[in-house]
Amino acid sequence: MRSVRYRSGTRARVDNIMTTTVIRAGNIWDGVAEAPLGPREILIEKGMVTGIGTSIRAPAGAEKIDLQDRMVMPGLIDCHVHITLRPEMVGTFWSHSGGYKALLGARALRDHLMNGFTTVRDCGDMDLHGYTVRDVKRAVEQGLITGSRLINSGHMLSARSGHMDATSVLSPDCKGWQNNLADGPLEIQSVVREEIKWGAEWIKFAASGGFASPADDPVDVGYSREEMESLVATATQYHRPVSAHLHGDDAVRMAVLAGVRSVEHGAMASKKTFQLIEEKGVFLIPTQYAGVRSARFADSEEFWESIGNNPYEKMKMRMYKDVLLENARNLAASRVKIAFGTDLGILPYSVNGALEFGEMVTNGISPLRALRAATSVAADMLMRPELGTLAQGNAADIIAVPGNPFEDITVMEKVNFVMKAGTVYKSG
Numbered sequence: 001m002r003s004v005r006y007r008s009g010t011r012a013r014v015d016n017i018m019t020t021t022v023i024r025a026g027n028i029w030d031g032v033a034e035a036p037l038g039p040r041e042i043l044i045e046k047g048m049v050t051g052i053g054t055s056i057r058a059p060a061g062a063e064k065i066d067l068q069d070r071m072v073m074p075g076l077i078d079c080h081v082h083i084t085l086r087p088e089m090v091g092t093f094w095s096h097s098g099g100y101k102a103l104l105g106a107r108a109l110r111d112h113l114m115n116g117f118t119t120v121r122d123c124g125d126m127d128l129h130g131y132t133v134r135d136v137k138r139a140v141e142q143g144l145i146t147g148s149r150l151i152n153s154g155h156m157l158s159a160r161s162g163h164m165d166a167t168s169v170l171s172p173d174c175k176g177w178q179n180n181l182a183d184g185p186l187e188i189q190s191v192v193r194e195e196i197k198w199g200a201e202w203i204k205f206a207a208s209g210g211f212a213s214p215a216d217d218p219v220d221v222g223y224s225r226e227e228m229e230s231l232v233a234t235a236t237q238y239h240r241p242v243s244a245h246l247h248g249d250d251a252v253r254m255a256v257l258a259g260v261r262s263v264e265h266g267a268m269a270s271k272k273t274f275q276l277i278e279e280k281g282v283f284l285i286p287t288q289y290a291g292v293r294s295a296r297f298a299d300s301e302e303f304w305e306s307i308g309n310n311p312y313e314k315m316k317m318r319m320y321k322d323v324l325l326e327n328a329r330n331l332a333a334s335r336v337k338i339a340f341g342t343d344l345g346i347l348p349y350s351v352n353g354a355l356e357f358g359e360m361v362t363n364g365i366s367p368l369r370a371l372r373a374a375t376s377v378a379a380d381m382l383m384r385p386e387l388g389t390l391a392q393g394n395a396a397d398i399i400a401v402p403g404n405p406f407e408d409i410t411v412m413e414k415v416n417f418v419m420k421a422g423t424v425y426k427s428g
Protein backbone atom coordinates (compact mmCIF):
# COMPACT_ATOMS: atom_id res chain seq x y z
CA MET A 1 0.00 0.00 0.00
CA ARG A 2 1.40 3.40 -0.89
CA SER A 3 2.53 5.53 1.99
CA VAL A 4 0.37 8.63 2.25
CA ARG A 5 -0.20 10.89 5.18
CA TYR A 6 -3.95 11.15 5.53
CA ARG A 7 -5.78 13.75 7.49
CA SER A 8 -7.40 11.70 10.21
CA GLY A 9 -9.98 14.19 11.40
CA THR A 10 -10.20 15.92 14.70
CA ARG A 11 -9.19 14.00 17.79
CA ALA A 12 -11.85 12.67 20.09
CA ARG A 13 -13.75 15.55 21.59
CA VAL A 14 -13.59 15.82 25.34
CA ASP A 15 -17.22 16.02 26.44
CA ASN A 16 -16.77 15.74 30.15
CA ILE A 17 -13.81 17.69 31.37
CA MET A 18 -14.83 17.99 35.02
CA THR A 19 -15.42 14.44 36.19
CA THR A 20 -12.76 12.04 37.41
CA THR A 21 -14.01 8.46 37.38
CA VAL A 22 -12.72 5.04 38.38
CA ILE A 23 -14.30 1.97 36.78
CA ARG A 24 -13.94 -1.33 38.62
CA ALA A 25 -14.19 -4.02 35.94
CA GLY A 26 -14.72 -7.72 36.72
CA ASN A 27 -12.84 -8.52 33.51
CA ILE A 28 -11.46 -6.42 30.67
CA TRP A 29 -10.53 -6.98 27.04
CA ASP A 30 -8.44 -4.15 25.62
CA GLY A 31 -9.29 -4.47 21.90
CA VAL A 32 -6.04 -6.26 21.05
CA ALA A 33 -5.19 -9.15 23.42
CA GLU A 34 -5.91 -12.74 22.39
CA ALA A 35 -8.11 -13.24 25.46
CA PRO A 36 -9.64 -11.23 28.32
CA LEU A 37 -7.08 -9.87 30.78
CA GLY A 38 -8.93 -10.33 34.09
CA PRO A 39 -10.08 -7.77 36.67
CA ARG A 40 -8.79 -4.22 36.25
CA GLU A 41 -9.47 -0.69 37.41
CA ILE A 42 -9.58 2.14 34.90
CA LEU A 43 -8.96 5.79 35.79
CA ILE A 44 -10.69 8.38 33.59
CA GLU A 45 -9.84 12.07 33.70
CA LYS A 46 -10.84 14.85 31.30
CA GLY A 47 -12.51 12.36 28.95
CA MET A 48 -9.36 10.26 28.57
CA VAL A 49 -8.10 7.01 30.08
CA THR A 50 -5.24 8.05 32.35
CA GLY A 51 -4.52 4.76 34.07
CA ILE A 52 -5.29 1.03 33.94
CA GLY A 53 -4.12 -1.44 36.58
CA THR A 54 -5.11 -4.12 39.02
CA SER A 55 -5.40 -1.43 41.68
CA ILE A 56 -5.66 2.30 40.97
CA ARG A 57 -5.42 4.84 43.71
CA ALA A 58 -8.55 6.93 43.10
CA PRO A 59 -8.08 10.68 43.48
CA ALA A 60 -10.19 12.28 46.23
CA GLY A 61 -13.75 12.90 45.05
CA ALA A 62 -13.52 10.50 42.09
CA GLU A 63 -16.79 8.95 41.00
CA LYS A 64 -16.71 5.13 41.25
CA ILE A 65 -18.51 2.89 38.79
CA ASP A 66 -18.89 -0.75 39.73
CA LEU A 67 -18.79 -3.08 36.70
CA GLN A 68 -17.42 -6.08 38.60
CA ASP A 69 -20.11 -8.36 37.16
CA ARG A 70 -19.32 -7.45 33.53
CA MET A 71 -16.76 -7.62 30.74
CA VAL A 72 -15.43 -4.15 29.96
CA MET A 73 -14.02 -3.30 26.53
CA PRO A 74 -13.37 -0.38 24.17
CA GLY A 75 -16.34 1.42 22.62
CA LEU A 76 -17.26 -0.31 19.36
CA ILE A 77 -16.73 1.13 15.89
CA ASP A 78 -19.10 0.50 12.97
CA CYS A 79 -17.19 1.44 9.82
CA HIS A 80 -20.14 1.28 7.42
CA VAL A 81 -23.50 2.88 8.13
CA HIS A 82 -25.91 5.21 6.32
CA ILE A 83 -27.58 7.38 8.93
CA THR A 84 -29.71 9.26 6.38
CA LEU A 85 -31.13 6.12 4.73
CA ARG A 86 -33.88 3.64 5.55
CA PRO A 87 -34.78 0.57 3.44
CA GLU A 88 -38.16 1.94 2.40
CA MET A 89 -36.51 5.03 0.87
CA VAL A 90 -34.62 3.14 -1.84
CA GLY A 91 -37.33 3.77 -4.45
CA THR A 92 -38.28 7.23 -3.16
CA PHE A 93 -35.06 9.22 -2.68
CA TRP A 94 -36.58 12.17 -4.44
CA SER A 95 -39.54 12.39 -2.06
CA HIS A 96 -37.74 13.32 1.17
CA SER A 97 -36.29 16.64 2.27
CA GLY A 98 -32.88 17.19 3.82
CA GLY A 99 -34.63 18.19 7.05
CA TYR A 100 -36.35 14.81 7.29
CA LYS A 101 -33.08 13.01 6.60
CA ALA A 102 -31.35 15.03 9.33
CA LEU A 103 -33.95 13.79 11.82
CA LEU A 104 -33.37 10.21 10.66
CA GLY A 105 -29.63 10.76 11.09
CA ALA A 106 -30.01 12.10 14.62
CA ARG A 107 -32.12 9.12 15.62
CA ALA A 108 -29.65 6.68 14.00
CA LEU A 109 -26.66 8.09 15.90
CA ARG A 110 -28.53 7.79 19.19
CA ASP A 111 -29.40 4.15 18.41
CA HIS A 112 -25.77 3.36 17.49
CA LEU A 113 -24.51 4.87 20.74
CA MET A 114 -27.03 3.01 22.92
CA ASN A 115 -25.97 -0.27 21.28
CA GLY A 116 -22.33 0.40 22.25
CA PHE A 117 -21.03 1.90 18.99
CA THR A 118 -19.28 5.01 20.22
CA THR A 119 -17.89 5.76 16.74
CA VAL A 120 -19.44 5.18 13.31
CA ARG A 121 -18.29 6.02 9.82
CA ASP A 122 -21.09 7.13 7.54
CA CYS A 123 -20.41 5.56 4.16
CA GLY A 124 -22.60 7.69 1.92
CA ASP A 125 -24.90 10.59 2.70
CA MET A 126 -28.25 9.81 1.09
CA ASP A 127 -29.24 13.47 0.99
CA LEU A 128 -28.33 13.70 -2.68
CA HIS A 129 -29.19 17.39 -2.81
CA GLY A 130 -27.57 18.66 0.39
CA TYR A 131 -24.87 17.76 2.93
CA THR A 132 -26.94 16.48 5.84
CA VAL A 133 -24.46 14.01 7.37
CA ARG A 134 -22.05 16.90 7.93
CA ASP A 135 -24.79 18.83 9.73
CA VAL A 136 -25.69 15.88 11.98
CA LYS A 137 -22.00 15.37 12.84
CA ARG A 138 -21.77 19.03 13.77
CA ALA A 139 -24.90 18.76 15.95
CA VAL A 140 -23.31 15.90 17.95
CA GLU A 141 -20.04 17.79 18.33
CA GLN A 142 -21.89 20.89 19.53
CA GLY A 143 -23.85 18.83 22.06
CA LEU A 144 -27.18 19.66 20.38
CA ILE A 145 -28.03 15.95 20.12
CA THR A 146 -26.77 12.76 21.76
CA GLY A 147 -25.05 10.31 19.45
CA SER A 148 -21.97 8.42 18.39
CA ARG A 149 -18.83 10.15 17.18
CA LEU A 150 -19.23 10.38 13.40
CA ILE A 151 -16.69 10.08 10.62
CA ASN A 152 -18.09 11.49 7.40
CA SER A 153 -17.42 10.02 3.94
CA GLY A 154 -19.62 12.56 2.16
CA HIS A 155 -21.66 11.18 -0.72
CA MET A 156 -21.00 8.01 -2.63
CA LEU A 157 -19.68 9.22 -5.98
CA SER A 158 -21.24 7.34 -8.85
CA ALA A 159 -21.21 7.38 -12.63
CA ARG A 160 -24.45 8.44 -14.27
CA SER A 161 -26.46 5.21 -14.62
CA GLY A 162 -24.25 3.70 -11.89
CA HIS A 163 -25.07 2.36 -8.42
CA MET A 164 -25.91 5.70 -6.77
CA ASP A 165 -27.73 7.31 -9.67
CA ALA A 166 -31.11 7.53 -7.98
CA THR A 167 -32.69 9.20 -11.02
CA SER A 168 -33.40 5.66 -12.20
CA VAL A 169 -36.55 5.83 -10.04
CA LEU A 170 -37.79 8.86 -11.99
CA SER A 171 -39.51 8.94 -15.37
CA PRO A 172 -37.08 9.52 -18.27
CA ASP A 173 -39.01 12.80 -18.82
CA CYS A 174 -37.66 14.19 -15.53
CA LYS A 175 -34.20 15.68 -15.49
CA GLY A 176 -32.80 15.07 -12.01
CA TRP A 177 -29.75 16.68 -10.43
CA GLN A 178 -27.69 14.98 -7.71
CA ASN A 179 -24.51 16.19 -6.04
CA ASN A 180 -22.78 12.78 -6.23
CA LEU A 181 -22.80 12.04 -9.97
CA ALA A 182 -19.58 12.37 -11.94
CA ASP A 183 -18.27 10.94 -15.21
CA GLY A 184 -14.75 11.19 -16.58
CA PRO A 185 -11.56 12.19 -14.73
CA LEU A 186 -12.23 15.95 -14.82
CA GLU A 187 -15.75 15.86 -13.43
CA ILE A 188 -14.65 13.31 -10.83
CA GLN A 189 -11.86 15.64 -9.68
CA SER A 190 -14.33 18.48 -9.36
CA VAL A 191 -16.90 16.46 -7.35
CA VAL A 192 -14.19 15.08 -5.04
CA ARG A 193 -13.07 18.63 -4.31
CA GLU A 194 -16.69 19.68 -3.71
CA GLU A 195 -17.18 16.81 -1.23
CA ILE A 196 -14.05 17.89 0.64
CA LYS A 197 -15.28 21.48 0.70
CA TRP A 198 -18.45 20.26 2.42
CA GLY A 199 -16.72 18.19 5.07
CA ALA A 200 -15.86 14.74 3.64
CA GLU A 201 -13.12 13.09 5.72
CA TRP A 202 -13.07 10.07 3.38
CA ILE A 203 -13.98 9.85 -0.30
CA LYS A 204 -16.43 7.07 -1.09
CA PHE A 205 -17.36 5.91 -4.56
CA ALA A 206 -19.37 3.17 -6.19
CA ALA A 207 -16.98 1.09 -8.27
CA SER A 208 -19.50 -1.67 -8.96
CA GLY A 209 -23.22 -2.13 -9.13
CA GLY A 210 -25.15 -3.28 -6.08
CA PHE A 211 -27.93 -5.49 -4.80
CA ALA A 212 -30.40 -3.02 -3.27
CA SER A 213 -30.41 -0.60 -6.22
CA PRO A 214 -32.97 -0.75 -9.04
CA ALA A 215 -31.03 -0.45 -12.30
CA ASP A 216 -27.54 -1.96 -11.96
CA ASP A 217 -26.02 -5.36 -11.39
CA PRO A 218 -23.40 -6.20 -8.71
CA VAL A 219 -20.97 -7.52 -11.32
CA ASP A 220 -21.09 -4.27 -13.37
CA VAL A 221 -17.94 -2.14 -13.13
CA GLY A 222 -19.00 1.47 -12.47
CA TYR A 223 -15.85 3.34 -13.46
CA SER A 224 -12.93 2.88 -15.85
CA ARG A 225 -9.40 2.42 -14.49
CA GLU A 226 -8.55 5.95 -15.58
CA GLU A 227 -11.54 7.34 -13.67
CA MET A 228 -10.68 5.34 -10.50
CA GLU A 229 -7.07 6.50 -10.62
CA SER A 230 -8.11 10.12 -11.06
CA LEU A 231 -10.44 9.84 -8.06
CA VAL A 232 -7.80 8.31 -5.79
CA ALA A 233 -5.12 10.78 -6.93
CA THR A 234 -7.37 13.78 -6.20
CA ALA A 235 -8.42 12.45 -2.78
CA THR A 236 -4.75 11.73 -1.96
CA GLN A 237 -3.73 15.29 -2.84
CA TYR A 238 -6.15 16.40 -0.11
CA HIS A 239 -5.01 13.66 2.29
CA ARG A 240 -8.33 11.83 2.18
CA PRO A 241 -8.38 8.03 2.12
CA VAL A 242 -10.73 6.32 -0.32
CA SER A 243 -13.44 3.76 0.34
CA ALA A 244 -15.09 1.87 -2.50
CA HIS A 245 -18.43 0.10 -2.71
CA LEU A 246 -17.55 -3.13 -4.52
CA HIS A 247 -19.08 -6.52 -5.25
CA GLY A 248 -17.95 -8.07 -8.55
CA ASP A 249 -14.44 -9.50 -8.76
CA ASP A 250 -13.29 -7.27 -11.66
CA ALA A 251 -14.33 -4.08 -9.88
CA VAL A 252 -12.61 -5.14 -6.63
CA ARG A 253 -9.31 -5.81 -8.41
CA MET A 254 -9.41 -2.53 -10.33
CA ALA A 255 -10.20 -0.46 -7.23
CA VAL A 256 -7.53 -2.15 -5.10
CA LEU A 257 -4.94 -1.56 -7.83
CA ALA A 258 -6.09 2.09 -8.07
CA GLY A 259 -5.17 2.53 -4.36
CA VAL A 260 -8.34 2.44 -2.22
CA ARG A 261 -7.86 2.00 1.54
CA SER A 262 -11.11 0.16 2.24
CA VAL A 263 -13.16 -2.28 0.20
CA GLU A 264 -16.82 -2.22 1.25
CA HIS A 265 -18.65 -5.55 0.88
CA GLY A 266 -16.37 -7.34 -1.63
CA ALA A 267 -19.12 -9.96 -1.69
CA MET A 268 -18.10 -11.58 -4.97
CA ALA A 269 -14.32 -11.20 -4.76
CA SER A 270 -12.44 -14.38 -5.69
CA LYS A 271 -9.81 -16.17 -3.61
CA LYS A 272 -7.12 -14.66 -5.85
CA THR A 273 -8.47 -11.18 -5.26
CA PHE A 274 -8.46 -11.73 -1.48
CA GLN A 275 -4.74 -12.47 -1.88
CA LEU A 276 -4.26 -9.16 -3.69
CA ILE A 277 -6.20 -7.32 -0.94
CA GLU A 278 -3.94 -8.98 1.64
CA GLU A 279 -0.75 -8.07 -0.25
CA LYS A 280 -1.77 -4.43 -0.61
CA GLY A 281 -2.73 -4.14 3.08
CA VAL A 282 -6.23 -2.98 2.13
CA PHE A 283 -9.04 -3.31 4.69
CA LEU A 284 -12.24 -5.22 3.88
CA ILE A 285 -15.61 -4.48 5.47
CA PRO A 286 -17.72 -7.54 4.61
CA THR A 287 -21.12 -6.30 5.97
CA GLN A 288 -22.19 -9.93 6.31
CA TYR A 289 -25.46 -9.45 8.21
CA ALA A 290 -26.74 -7.37 5.28
CA GLY A 291 -25.02 -9.54 2.66
CA VAL A 292 -24.27 -13.22 3.04
CA ARG A 293 -27.09 -13.65 5.57
CA SER A 294 -29.52 -12.50 2.87
CA ALA A 295 -27.93 -15.03 0.51
CA ARG A 296 -28.49 -17.79 3.07
CA PHE A 297 -32.19 -16.92 3.43
CA ALA A 298 -32.68 -15.75 -0.17
CA ASP A 299 -35.47 -18.21 -0.93
CA SER A 300 -37.56 -17.37 2.15
CA GLU A 301 -40.36 -14.83 1.52
CA GLU A 302 -40.78 -14.45 5.28
CA PHE A 303 -37.13 -13.35 5.57
CA TRP A 304 -37.53 -10.61 2.94
CA GLU A 305 -40.70 -9.34 4.68
CA SER A 306 -38.70 -9.05 7.92
CA ILE A 307 -36.06 -6.74 6.40
CA GLY A 308 -38.22 -4.43 4.31
CA ASN A 309 -38.78 -6.53 1.16
CA ASN A 310 -36.59 -4.70 -1.34
CA PRO A 311 -37.59 -6.34 -4.66
CA TYR A 312 -34.29 -5.59 -6.45
CA GLU A 313 -32.20 -7.05 -3.66
CA LYS A 314 -34.39 -10.15 -3.41
CA MET A 315 -34.09 -10.84 -7.13
CA LYS A 316 -30.30 -10.30 -7.29
CA MET A 317 -29.59 -12.25 -4.08
CA ARG A 318 -31.47 -15.23 -5.48
CA MET A 319 -29.34 -15.01 -8.62
CA TYR A 320 -25.94 -14.73 -6.90
CA LYS A 321 -26.43 -16.48 -3.53
CA ASP A 322 -23.99 -19.34 -4.22
CA VAL A 323 -21.16 -16.93 -5.09
CA LEU A 324 -21.75 -15.00 -1.87
CA LEU A 325 -21.68 -18.12 0.28
CA GLU A 326 -18.42 -19.28 -1.30
CA ASN A 327 -16.92 -15.80 -0.89
CA ALA A 328 -17.71 -15.87 2.85
CA ARG A 329 -15.96 -19.21 3.26
CA ASN A 330 -12.90 -17.89 1.39
CA LEU A 331 -12.79 -14.73 3.49
CA ALA A 332 -12.84 -16.71 6.76
CA ALA A 333 -9.90 -18.80 5.48
CA SER A 334 -7.93 -15.72 4.36
CA ARG A 335 -5.71 -13.33 6.33
CA VAL A 336 -7.38 -10.20 4.98
CA LYS A 337 -7.65 -7.33 7.49
CA ILE A 338 -11.37 -7.30 8.32
CA ALA A 339 -12.99 -4.16 9.73
CA PHE A 340 -16.49 -4.23 11.16
CA GLY A 341 -19.43 -2.70 9.29
CA THR A 342 -23.16 -3.30 9.13
CA ASP A 343 -24.62 -1.22 6.29
CA LEU A 344 -27.40 -0.13 8.68
CA GLY A 345 -29.70 2.18 6.78
CA ILE A 346 -29.95 -0.41 4.04
CA LEU A 347 -31.10 -2.56 6.96
CA PRO A 348 -33.76 -1.05 9.23
CA TYR A 349 -32.53 0.71 12.38
CA SER A 350 -34.63 -1.68 14.47
CA VAL A 351 -31.70 -4.07 13.83
CA ASN A 352 -28.97 -3.93 16.51
CA GLY A 353 -25.68 -3.58 14.61
CA ALA A 354 -24.05 -5.99 17.06
CA LEU A 355 -25.85 -8.84 15.25
CA GLU A 356 -22.98 -8.57 12.75
CA PHE A 357 -20.69 -10.22 15.34
CA GLY A 358 -22.78 -13.39 15.45
CA GLU A 359 -23.10 -13.41 11.67
CA MET A 360 -19.31 -13.19 11.26
CA VAL A 361 -18.81 -16.08 13.67
CA THR A 362 -21.50 -18.11 11.86
CA ASN A 363 -19.47 -17.59 8.69
CA GLY A 364 -16.30 -19.01 10.24
CA ILE A 365 -14.59 -15.81 11.45
CA SER A 366 -13.19 -16.31 14.97
CA PRO A 367 -14.68 -14.28 17.85
CA LEU A 368 -11.25 -12.63 18.36
CA ARG A 369 -11.05 -11.51 14.71
CA ALA A 370 -14.65 -10.23 14.81
CA LEU A 371 -14.05 -8.30 18.06
CA ARG A 372 -10.78 -6.78 16.83
CA ALA A 373 -12.59 -5.82 13.59
CA ALA A 374 -14.87 -3.52 15.63
CA THR A 375 -12.12 -2.11 17.86
CA SER A 376 -8.36 -2.02 17.15
CA VAL A 377 -8.53 -2.93 13.45
CA ALA A 378 -11.33 -0.42 12.80
CA ALA A 379 -9.32 2.33 14.53
CA ASP A 380 -6.27 1.36 12.45
CA MET A 381 -8.29 1.60 9.25
CA LEU A 382 -9.73 4.96 10.29
CA MET A 383 -6.27 6.20 11.39
CA ARG A 384 -7.66 7.13 14.79
CA PRO A 385 -5.16 5.62 17.23
CA GLU A 386 -6.90 7.23 20.22
CA LEU A 387 -9.95 5.01 19.57
CA GLY A 388 -10.54 1.25 19.52
CA THR A 389 -8.21 0.17 22.35
CA LEU A 390 -8.32 0.55 26.11
CA ALA A 391 -4.97 2.16 26.84
CA GLN A 392 -3.57 5.06 28.77
CA GLY A 393 -3.88 8.29 26.76
CA ASN A 394 -6.81 7.09 24.66
CA ALA A 395 -10.34 8.46 24.55
CA ALA A 396 -12.49 7.09 27.38
CA ASP A 397 -14.87 5.28 25.02
CA ILE A 398 -15.79 2.28 27.14
CA ILE A 399 -18.60 -0.29 27.07
CA ALA A 400 -19.56 -3.33 29.13
CA VAL A 401 -21.43 -6.55 28.36
CA PRO A 402 -22.96 -9.13 30.73
CA GLY A 403 -20.71 -12.08 29.85
CA ASN A 404 -17.66 -13.20 27.92
CA PRO A 405 -17.99 -12.69 24.13
CA PHE A 406 -15.10 -15.09 23.50
CA GLU A 407 -17.40 -17.82 24.86
CA ASP A 408 -20.73 -16.42 23.64
CA ILE A 409 -20.51 -13.76 20.95
CA THR A 410 -24.22 -12.88 21.32
CA VAL A 411 -23.48 -10.98 24.56
CA MET A 412 -22.34 -8.19 22.23
CA GLU A 413 -26.04 -7.60 21.53
CA LYS A 414 -26.60 -6.84 25.23
CA VAL A 415 -24.33 -3.85 25.87
CA ASN A 416 -25.46 -2.45 29.23
CA PHE A 417 -22.92 0.30 29.88
CA VAL A 418 -21.78 3.00 27.44
CA MET A 419 -19.30 5.79 28.07
CA LYS A 420 -18.12 8.14 25.30
CA ALA A 421 -15.24 10.54 25.99
CA GLY A 422 -15.72 10.09 29.73
CA THR A 423 -19.48 10.74 29.79
CA VAL A 424 -21.82 7.87 30.72
CA TYR A 425 -24.74 7.51 28.29
CA LYS A 426 -26.08 4.12 29.40
CA SER A 427 -25.82 2.28 32.66
CA GLY A 428 -28.15 -0.63 33.25
Ligand SMILES: [Zn+2]
Residues within 6 Å of the ligand: 080, 081, 082, 123, 124, 343, 346
Ligand atom coordinates in the same frame (compact mmCIF):
# COMPACT_ATOMS: atom_id res chain seq x y z
ZN1 LIG B 1 -23.55 0.92 2.18
